Amino acid sequence: RILHDWDEEECLKILRRCKEAIPKPGGKVIVADIVRKKWDDQVFNEVQLMLDLHMMVLHNGKERNEEEWKKLFMDAGFSSYKIVTTMGVHSLIELCP
Secondary structure, eight states: GGGGOHHHHHHHHHHHHHHHHOOOTTEEEEEEEEEOOOOOOOOHHHHHHHHHHHHHHSSSSEEEEEHHHHHHHHHHTOOEEEEEEETTEEEEEEEEE
């Protein structure tokens, strides 16, 4: 959970360097972070908002929704991604070059 600490410009730098470091062929990047979405359980919605506020105040970062993540990944040069929700608001994101 590193990318939520950074603004878009810094995230792009990090993601581009990660993409450069992928061994060929079949290499991937795995991101463990929060993917904001609307939950049926209000507690999860409140947790996401609190974490987003925390990142903004302390790091000038933010929690991102799927569209925001997708834009970052595509702008960094990745061809595809897959999001798997793991526990609560946390997700694993698989990035393919």
